Structure formats: structure tokens, C-alpha cells
Amino acid sequence: xxxxSAHSDENYINCEKGLWSWLTTVDHKRIGVxxxxxxxxxxxxxxxxxxxxxxxxxxxxKVAGVGGVLSDGNVYNQVMTYHGAIMVFMVIVPGIPAxxxxxxxxxxxxxxxxxxxxxxxxxxxxxxxxxAMAIFTFFTTRIDTGWTFYTPYSIRTGTATAxxxxxxxxxGFSSILTGLNxxxxxxxxxxxxxxxxxxxxxxxxxxxxxxxxxxATPVLAITLMLIxxxxxxxxxxxxxxxxxxxxxxxxxxWFYSHPAVYIMIIPAMxxxxxxxxxxxxxxxxxxxxxxxxSLGIAAVSFFVWGHHMFVSGQSATAGIVFSFITMLVxxxxxxxxxxxxxTIYKGSVSFEAPMLFALGFLFxxxxxxxxxxxxAVLPIDVHFHDTYFVVxxxxxxxxxxxxxxxxxxxxxxxxxxxxxxHSDVTxxxxxxxxxxxxxxxxxxxxxxGAMGMPRRYFDYIxxxxxxxxxxxxxxxxxxxxxxxxxxxxxxxLLKGPKAPANPWxxxxxxxxxxxxxxxxxxxxxxxxxxxxxxxx
Amino acid sequence: MSTxxxxxxxxxxxxxxxxxxxYDSGKEGIWLFMVTEILMFGGLFVGYAIYHNMxxxxxxxxxxxxxxxxxxxxxxxLIFSSFTMAISITFCQKNDKKKAAMALATTILCGxxxxxxxxxxxxxxxxLGLLPGKYLDVAKVGAEHANxxxxxxxxxxxxxxxxxxxxxxxxLISWCLIKTLRGDFSDQYWLPVEGVGLFWHIVDLIWxxxxxxxxxxx
Amino acid sequence: xxxxxxxxxxxxxxxxxxMATYLKVAGVLFALTFLTIIAHHFNKSLGALAAPVAFLIAxxxxxxxxxxxxxxxxxxxxxxxxxxxxxxxLFVLFIFCAMDLATRVMEISPL
Numbered sequence: 001x002x003x004x005s006a007h008s009d010e011n012y013i014n015c016e017k018g019l020w021s022w023l024t025t026v027d028h029k030r031i032g033v034x035x036x037x038x039x040x041x042x043x044x045x046x047x048x049x050x051x052x053x054x055x056x057x058x059x060x061x062k063v064a065g066v067g068g069v070l071s072d073g074n075v076y077n078q079v080m081t082y083h084g085a086i087m088v089f090m091v092i093v094p095g096i097p098a099x100x101x102x103x104x105x106x107x108x109x110x111x112x113x114x115x116x117x118x119x120x121x122x123x124x125x126x127x128x129x130x131x132a133m134a135i136f137t138f139f140t141t142r143i144d145t146g147w148t149f150y151t152p153y154s155i156r157t158g159t160a161t162a163x164x165x166x167x168x169x170x171x172g173f174s175s176i177l178t179g180l181n182x183x184x185x186x187x188x189x190x191x192x193x194x195x196x197x198x199x200x201x202x203x204x205x206x207x208x209x210x211x212x213x214x215x216a217t218p219v220l221a222i223t224l225m226l227i228x229x230x231x232x233x234x235x236x237x238x239x240x241x242x243x244x245x246x247x248x249x250x251x252x253x254w255f256y257s258h259p260a261v262y263i264m265i266i267p268a269m270x271x272x273x274x275x276x277x278x279x280x281x282x283x284x285x286x287x288x289x290x291x292x293x294s295l296g297i298a299a300v301s302f303f304v305w306g307h308h309m310f311v312s313g314q315s316a317t318a319g320i321v322f323s324f325i326t327m328l329v330x331x332x333x334x335x336x337x338x339x340x341x342x343t344i345y346k347g348s349v350s351f352e353a354p355m356l357f358a359l360g361f362l363f364x365x366x367x368x369x370x371x372x373x374x375x376a377v378l379p380i381d382v383h384f385h386d387t388y389f390v391v392x393x394x395x396x397x398x399x400x401x402x403x404x405x406x407x408x409x410x411x412x413x414x415x416x417x418x419x420x421x422h423s424d425v426t427x428x429x430x431x432x433x434x435x436x437x438x439x440x441x442x443x444x445x446x447x448x449g450a451m452g453m454p455r456r457y458f459d460y461i462x463x464x465x466x467x468x469x470x471x472x473x474x475x476x477x478x479x480x481x482x483x484x485x486x487x488x489x490x491x492x493l494l495k496g497p498k499a500p501a502n503p504w505x506x507x508x509x510x511x512x513x514x515x516x517x518x519x520x521x522x523x524x525x526x527x528x529x530x531x532x533x534x535x536x
Numbered sequence: 537m538s539t540x541x542x543x544x545x546x547x548x549x550x551x552x553x554x555x556x557x558x559y560d561s562g563k564e565g566i567w568l569f570m571v572t573e574i575l576m577f578g579g580l581f582v583g584y585a586i587y588h589n590m591x592x593x594x595x596x597x598x599x600x601x602x603x604x605x606x607x608x609x610x611x612x613x614l615i616f617s618s619f620t621m622a623i624s625i626t627f628c629q630k631n632d633k634k635k636a637a638m639a640l641a642t643t644i645l646c647g648x649x650x651x652x653x654x655x656x657x658x659x660x661x662x663x664l665g666l667l668p669g670k671y672l673d674v675a676k677v678g679a680e681h682a683n684x685x686x687x688x689x690x691x692x693x694x695x696x697x698x699x700x701x702x703x704x705x706x707x708l709i710s711w712c713l714i715k716t717l718r719g720d721f722s723d724q725y726w727l728p729v730e731g732v733g734l735f736w737h738i739v740d741l742i743w744x745x746x747x748x749x750x751x752x753x754x
Numbered sequence: 755x756x757x758x759x760x761x762x763x764x765x766x767x768x769x770x771x772x773m774a775t776y777l778k779v780a781g782v783l784f785a786l787t788f789l790t791i792i793a794h795h796f797n798k799s800l801g802a803l804a805a806p807v808a809f810l811i812a813x814x815x816x817x818x819x820x821x822x823x824x825x826x827x828x829x830x831x832x833x834x835x836x837x838x839x840x841x842x843x844l845f846v847l848f849i850f851c852a853m854d855l856a857t858r859v860m861e862i863s864p865l
Contacts, residue, residue: 112551115561180568187832188561189551215843218572222579226693234670235689237583242669243591243683251851252579302843306850317857318850520550546766554763560830567833571840578844585848586855588805604794611787619780622771622823629768724766730825737824744815748808752794 011419011516026117027519031124032103033417039099040486042090042131047482049083054441054475057468061459076458077144078159084147085164089171090131092402093260096267097178097213098127100409101206103417105182107510107517108200110191110526115184123177130171137164146456148257151238151249155230162231165224172217172224175263179213182206191509193528200508200532201290205270208294212259212266212301220256223249247313254305262301264398265365266294268405269336272358275408276340278506279355280347283533286339293332300329310381319378326376333369337362352504353427357408360435364400368393371446386456389449392442400438407434407485414492415499419516422492430485437477444471508532546725559727566731573701573738580694584749587686597680598687599751601666603657607751610653611743617646618740621709621733624716628726633719636729640713643736647706654699661688668692694746701739708732769828779822786815 012029022030056069056076070076102120106113114120137143137160145154145161154161186207190199227249229235236242238249277284284290306314306322340362349355371393375381384390411427414420444467449455453464460468502511509526510517552558588595624639661667665677672685712729715721721729790811797804821827826834 115551116565117549117551119565176569176572180565180572183568184561184565187564188557214568214572215575215839218575219579219847221572222576225697226579226583229689229693230669233668233689233692234685235693236669236683236686237587237689242686242689244587244686245855247854248583248586248851251847251854252583255847302846303850306854314854315857315859318854321850321853546764548764555766556763559766563829564833564836567836571836574837574840575844578840579847582844582848582851586851589852590855604791608787608791611790612784615780615783615787618783618819618823619776622776623773626770626773626776629770723768726768734824737819740823741816741819744819745809745812748790748794748812749805752790752797753805753808 010518011514012519013418013516015519024121026113026121028102028106028114028117028120029417029517031120032099032101034124035094035098035102035127038128038131039091039094042086046083046086046091047479049079049086051475051479052079053083054472056458057460058472059469060462060465070458073458074144077146077456078142080456081143081146082138085134085143085168087398088147088260089168090134092264092398093175094127094171094178095264095402096271096406096409097182097206097209097263098123098174100202100271100406100413101178101182101209101267104413104510105185105203105206106189107513107521108203108508108532109186109189109194110509110522110528111185111189112521114181115189116181119177119181123174123181126170126174126177130167130169130174133163133167133170137167148253149224149227150253151227151230151246152240154227155234155239162228165227169221169224172221175213176217179210179217182210183214186210191522191526191528194526197288197291198528198531199291201273201284201287201294202267202270202508204291204294205266205273208298209263209266211295212263212298216256216259216263216302219252220260223252223256226252247309250309250312251305251314254308255302258305258308259298259301261394261398262297264402266297268361268402269294271405271409271412272340272361273336274506274508275354275358275405275412276343277533277535278412278504279352279358280344280349281505281535282343282347283531283535284339285342285345286335287531287533289335290339293335296332297329300325300332304329307376307381310378311385323376323378323381327373330369330373330376337366337369351428352411352424353431354408354412354504356428356431356435357404357411360431361401361404361408364396364404364435364438368396368398368400371396384449386454387449388445388453388455391455392445392449395442395445400442404434407431410489412504413510414489415503416510416515416517418493418496419499419514420492420496421499421503422488422496426484426488426491430481430488433477433481433484435481437474437479437481440474440477441471442474444468444474507534546722555724562727562731566734570734570738573735577694577697577742580690580697581745581749584690584694587690588749588753591681591683591686594681594684595687598684598691599753601661601664602691602751603660604751606653606657607747610650611747613646613650613653614740614743617643617650618737620646621736624712625726625729625733628716628721628729629723631723633716633721636721637713637716640709640716640729644706644709644713647702647709650702651699654695691750694750698739698742698746701735701742705732705736705739708735769825771822771825771828775822779818782818783815786811786818 012027022034025031052070053076070079102114140160140163141158143159143161143164145157149161149165186199186203226235226237230238234242236244238244238246240246273284273290304322304326306318307326310319310323371389375384375390375393411422414422448464448467451464453460499515501513501515512526513522546555546558548555548558552561620639620642624636624643627636627639665673666688669685669689672679672688674682674684677684709732712732715728790808793800793807793811800807826837
């Protein structure tokens with residue numbers, strides 16, 4: 001009943017108090033914040049795993065005292081598996097869609113909420129239930145299969161594999177429900193005048209991602225269930241003992257997991273589009289091309305999964321077909337890169353932290369993307385598969401790409417979400433440490449891979465020692481960077497000055513409402529008469 | 537502020553602008569969920585197709601132990617239940633609470649009949665030692681093919697997952713039945729029945745393919 | 755008050771399929787199920803065609819269930835596109851796996 005008057009301080013955070021009001025909320029903004037807290041925590045856990053791995057790899061094992069941080073190879077395999085599984089299923093796949101997508105998709109299209117708010121809360125509970133199951137395995141026999149659960153080892157190993165795959169299954173359900181929610185929201189809840197071609201590019205990115213989530217995740221679901229069936233019943237579908245084919249497992253697994261990496265990167269690209277145009281104060285170059293390239297990447301991503309399997313035993317014909325199509329997927333991605341650079345050109349550019357992260361994305365994702373094209377070339381991959389070259393490639397796109405975008409997005413939207421301004425100085429400092437630390441960690445790994453160092457090994461020959469040392473030191477710099485980032489956010493929340501409605505001078509709809517927004521988002525339903533980036 | 541019409545009007549949630557938008561959105565969401573069911577079950581069908589092609593004689597041996605008459609009856613039962621589910625929606629739309637409830641109850645009953653027949657099939661197989669995967673003792677069963685366990689792995693996974701969905705469907709239809717008896721549905725609000733109906737039809741659809749593939753194409 | 759309910763988006767106009775239609779569709783489905791069994795009795799003479807024939811009959815039955823019981827005939831085009839997309843990508847999964855398995859070459863180690 002209460003209509004907030006102009007000076008009222010009521011917003012979505014303080015309108016209802018108490019933990020229970022949060023745990024039973026159906027407000028997309030609160031759900032986004034809940035995801036944020038949980039995902040940040042899981043990122044911390046996965047990050048600690050990474051630091052442990054890098055510590056183990058600081059020196060070859062025969063170097064006394066330093067080389068054997070983790071007691072043996074079995075422990076290393078477990079830490080390596082948890083690092084991957086946590087980062088993939090609990091941080092990067094939910095990441096931007098669940099946090100920033102939930103918070104800002106409705107705001108960007110002028111809606112009061114997502115299409116199915118109660119389903120949104122159910123998504124969060126699914127995610128938490130799955131995460132709890134995953135963490136629970138840590139206190140049992142743990143998993144050591146690698147996050148990819150390849151058979152037949154995942155069938156035979158004595159560790160808590162069945163529970164972990166069920167955890168991933170439950171989290172996958174969360175992903176499906178979020179995607180479903182977003183598709184219907186974009187189709188149905190746009191404000192008057194908000195045509196598809198007036199939506200912010202962030203929304204196009206969320207929409208494309210949602211399509212992948214709905215189409216790809218069910219195949220992962222059945223694959224995970226079949227692993228459990230293999231472990232309990234020995235059904236034989238992936239087990240050579242009964243004439244099954246382990247490569248078929250890989251087909252089923254990567255049918256989801258390749259589109260999944262586009263679930264990880266397309267939202268990041270959506271964020272970058274928003275950041276570059278806002279901090280160049282210039283209309284985005286090639287709106288239509290960027291919008292449709294998101295859909296294009298999503299579509300083509302379903303046809304390339306075999307490039308993870310070039311040396312697994314699939315036929316040479318299949319390898320050639322997948323190699324060719326994989327090179328095609330670079331095209332829509334490159335289209336975006338050129339359009340972004342053209343956006344900055346002759347813009348009125350400022351270098352606050354969000355822009356630094358966006359620029360960092362352009363540089364790092366370019367390297368990651370290009371090395372991906374290298375790996376798409378079949379004979380090159382035969383040499384590089386399962387080496388550190390691949391590790392470096394996917395960290396460049398996932399960390400150098402997605403994580404950069406998430407940090408930039410956090411700093412950009414933090415004032416809107418919490419009504420406080422964070423310190424841009426410490427935010428920029430965090431960028432410096434993360435950017436430099438990232439390159440110090442992962443660039444040497446390209447070289448290590450080319451020199452032949454295998455991945456997922458807990459030891460190595462002395463020739464690789466120097467580069468590994470450099471890489472480990474880099475990981476410490478990254479850690480410092482994220483700690484500074486955490487400090488920035490906490491300090492901003494506790495002591496930051498009040499944020500205005502539009503601190504960056506940006507043009508999308510969320511900046512027309514107070515910081516933080518009221519519970520119902522828009523007091524008056526917006527009527528849209530222009531595109532989202534009308535800067536000049 | 538709800539925008540109810542007369543009696544039994546639909547409550548429109550605050551984030552929708554009218555009942556039509558709410559209905560269309562709900563329908564679309566349900567169809568998207570059905571897509572995920574198709575892809576999930578479809579994975580099993582793909583695996584089945586591949587191995588059937590790889591081991592045609594072994595699959596033939598496995599299929600010969602299935603009683604096609606029971607599968608046939610189950611197919612008719614499910615098709616009939618799809619019919620009763622569809623007409624229950626019509627009765628809701630015509631504000632005929634009693635007939636809608638009877639149609640829904642009949643659907644649940646058909647589901648129960650299906651599960652009973654399934655139970656007889658399974659227990660007969662267990663009795664013969666036709667167990668999934670590693671539990672199938674080739675010598676005890678007198679199997680010609682050493683990897684017969686693979687066929688029964690598929691059989692139990694596919695029919696088991698399907699049976700689980702029959703049970704879930706029965707639960708959802710029971711929920712609809714309770715709401716129907718309470719008078720929650722009308723010609724202005726029937727979407728949950730339609731949604732559950734779509735789920736039930738998918739369950740029927742999957743069986744329409746499972747029956748010939750498992751029982752007949754030996 | 756019977757306002758102009760035709761333009762009132764708060765007033766739903768359910769598309770009610772006639773009972774006769776449902777009965778006819780159910781009848782067709784029953785008949786096709788019998789046909790499936792009859793085709794099965796010609797299993798041996800059909801040989802390699804047995805599987806495709808069974809699959810084809812199943813597809814016809816599926817069409818009837820989808821078009822009338824699931825109301826696809828009267829529904830929005832978008833919902834049909836959504837549902838069809840699922841089948842399309844399932845087909846993609848199948849075709850690439852099948853292509854792999856069909857083109858594998860048995861290699862004997864020279865060692």
C-alpha cells in the first residue's frame with residue numbers, strides 16, 4: 001500500500017528485515033544478492049584449491065621440503081578435481097547469469113520481476129542443495145576423477161563419485177530453471193516500446209545463454225545419472241567390460257560441457273558490451289551484429305564438442321568434421337571483438353575500475369580465443385592435448401575473460417545494487433594485481449605446454465622448474481588482487497558514501513531508478529522510445 | 537491489487553499486466569520444461585540406438601524375453617489415460633468440477649494400472665535372473681551373449697526412469713485433483729491442469745516410442 | 755458486468771476442443787497401436803525394415819498426441835518452434851555420435 005515518496009529511504013534491502021525474509025523472498029534482486037554471497041564463498045574455496053595446486057607445483061617433488069606440499073599424487077588428484085568441479089559448477093556456470101542476470105535482466109527490460117519469481121527462488125535452493133552435496137563429498141572419500149568424470153575410471157574409483165555427480169545433477173536443474181525463467185521473461189515482460197532491438201546487449205547475452213542452458217543441461221543430467229547407474233548397477237553403457245564405449249561417455253559429456261563454456265563466456269561478453277559503451281560514452285558500434293553474434297555463438301556451440309576428443313579414440317572423420325566447425329565458431333566471437341574496439345574508438349574514454357577490467361578482458365580474451373583456434377586445428381591439438389597449453393588456453397578465456405568481466409560488472413553495478421560508492425582507487429589496485437598476476441601465472445603455461453608438460457600431474461621433470469616457479473608466484477599476486485577486491489567491496493558496503501542513481505552517466509534503464517532500487521523496481525512503468533545507448 | 541473478474545476469476549500476479557500475459561507466459565515456460573524432458577530421455581534413446589546397431593543379435597535375445605502383450609496393454613492404458621487427461625482440461629474450461637475430478641481420478645487410476653503391470657513384469661524378470669548390467673549372471677540365465685547385461689541395463693534404466701515419471705505424474709495429477717475438488721479451477725484459470733497434462737502426455741509419448749523399440753524390434 | 759469481454763485481456767477465452775475430436779484421436783491412437791502389433795507379426799519378412807516401420811508408426815502416433823491432446827494445433831507458433839528445437843538438437847547428438855561410430859577404422863598395432 002505504501003507508495004514511496006521522493007525522500008523515502010525504503011529499498012529492496014531494508015523493506016523487509018530478518019534472515020527469514022531473505023530465505024523466502026521471491027524478489028529477483030534479493031535472489032541475485034544471495035547467489036552473489038554464495039558464489040563468492042565457493043570462489044574462495046576453489047581459489048584456495050588452486051593456490052594449493054600451484055604450491056605443490058612450485059618445485060619438483062624430489063626437492064626436499066618444498067616440492068611435496070600435498071602428501072601424494074592421490075591427494076593432488078583430489079584437490080585438482082575439486083578445484084575444477086567447484087569453479088565450473090559452483091562459480092562460473094551460475095556466476096554472471098545467477099547474480100547479475102537475476103538482478104539486472106528485469107531492470108534492463110523495464111519489468112517488475114522475472115516471469116516466474118517463485119521458480120527463481122526454487123533455482124537458488126536447488127543450487128544450494130547441490131552445492132551442499134558437493135561439499136559433503138569432501139568429508140567422505142572425496143573425488144579424484146577430474147571434473148570431467150571420464151569413464152571407466154569414474155566407474156571403478158572407490159571415491160564418492162556417485163554423490164558428486166548427483167550434486168552436479170541438482171545444480172544443473174538450477175541452471176535449467178534459471179534459463180527457462182529468463183527466456184520467458186525476455187519474450188513476455190518487456191516494457192512498452194522495448195522491442196527486441198532496443199534491449200541492452202547484456203539482455204541479448206542472457207537470452208542466448210538461457211537457450212544453451214535449457215537445451216544442453218538435460219543431456220548432462222542423463223549422462224550423470226548414467227554414471228551413477230554404472231557405479232551401482234554396472235549397466236555397461238560406458239564400460240568396455242560389457243561392450244560399452246568410454247568414448248560415448250565423452251560424446252555425451254561434452255555435448256553439454258562444450259556449450260557450457262559458452263554459458264560461461266557469453267554473459268561475460270554481455271557485461272563487456274555494457275561497460276565499453278558506458279565508459280566510452282558512445283553508442284555501441286554494430287549493435288545488431290553483436291546481438292545476433294551472441295545467438296550465433298550459442299547455436300554453433302552445439303556442433304563442435306568433439307574437439308575435446310581428438311585423441312580419445314573417436315574416428316578421424318569425426319575429428320576432421322569437428323575441427324572444421326570449431327574454426328567457424330571463432331567468427332561471431334571475432335565480430336564482437338572488432339565491434340567493441342570500434343566502440344571505444346573516438347569515444348570519450350575514462351579509466352575507472354570497471355573500464356580497466358573491460359579493457360583487460362579485450363586483451364586477455366583475445367589471447368585465449370586465438371589459442372583456442374590454434375587448438376581447433378587437429379594436428380596442433382594432437383601435440384597440445386592434455387598439456388599445459390590447454391590449461392593456459394581455458395584459463396585465459398575463463399579467468400581472463402569471464403572473471404575479468406564479472407569483476408568489472410561488480411564494480412560497475414555495485415553502487416546500484418547496494419546504494420554505496422566503493423573506492424575506485426582500491427578497485428583499480430585490485431585490477432593491477434589481478435591483471436599482472438594473471439599473466440605471470442598463465443603465460444608461462446603456454447610455453448610449458450609447448451615444451452610438453454602434461455596437465456593434471458603432481459610432479460615434473462627439472463626442465464620445467466623455472467617456469468613453474470614463475471607461475472606459482474603469479475598465483476600469489478592474483479590472490480592479493482582478489483583480497484584487495486574483497487576489501488573494496490566490504491569497505492564500500494560499510495563505509496562507502498551514498499551512491500546517486502546514475503554515478504557513471506550510463507543510459508540503460510536501471511540507472512533511471514534509485515540506488516538501491518525499491519522492491520517493485522519502477523514506480524511508473526517505463527515507456528521506451530529509443531535504443532539503450534543514446535549517448536550522442 | 538488483483539484484477540479478478542466476477543466469481544472464480546484468475547488472480548493475476550503483480551508482475552504480469554493481465555491474465556492473458558500470465559497464461560501465455562506460463563504455457564511457454566511449461567513447453568520449455570518439456571524440451572528438457574525430451575532431451576534427457578532422448579539421450580537414453582540415442583544410446584539405445586547406437587548399441588542396438590552394434591549388437592543386433594544380443595538385443596534380439598534380450599527383447600525376446602519381454603512379454604509384448606503386457607507392453608501392448610500398457611500402451612493402451614497410457615493412451616486412454618492421455619485421453620482422460622485431455623478431457624479433464626475441457627471439463628475445467630466448462631466449469632464442470634465433478635466431471636473434471638472424475639477424469640483426473642481415472643487418469644491416476646490408469647497410471648496405477650500401468651505401474652502394477654510394470655511390477656509384474658519386473659518381478660517376473662527378477663525371478664528369471666534377468667537383472668541389469670553386472671548383476672546378470674550369464675551362466676545362471678543361460679544367455680547366448682556374454683554382454684546381455686548391457687541390454688537389460690538399458691531396459692531397466694529406460695523403463696525405470698519412465699516409471700519414475702509416471703509416479704511423479706500421478707502425484708502432480710493428484711494435486712490437480714485436490715485443487716479441482718476445492719473449486720480452484722474455472723474457465724478463467726486452468727493452467728496448472730493444462731501444464732500437468734502436457735507432462736502426462738510427454739510420459740505417454742515416451743512410452744509410445746519405448747514400446748516398439750524395446751518389446752518389438754528384437 | 756458483461757463489458758466488451760472480447761478485448762479485455764483479463765478475460766481468457768479458452769479454446770475448447772470438442773469431445774468428438776478427442777474421441778476420434780483416441781480411436782486413431784488405439785488403431786495405430788493395433789497396427790504396431792500387426793506389423794510386429796510380419797517382423798521376419800520385413801527384415802531390416804522392421805525397425806524403421808515401427809519407428810514410423812510411433813511417429814504418427816506421436817503426431818496425433820502432440821497435435822490434439824497437447825493442443826499444439828491450436829497453440830502459438832513459438833511453442834511449436836520451442837518443442838521442435840529440442841528434437842532437432844537431440845538429432846544433432848545422435849548424428850554426430852553415429853557418424854563417429856560409423857567411421858571408426860579398426861587399427862592393429864604394428865608392435
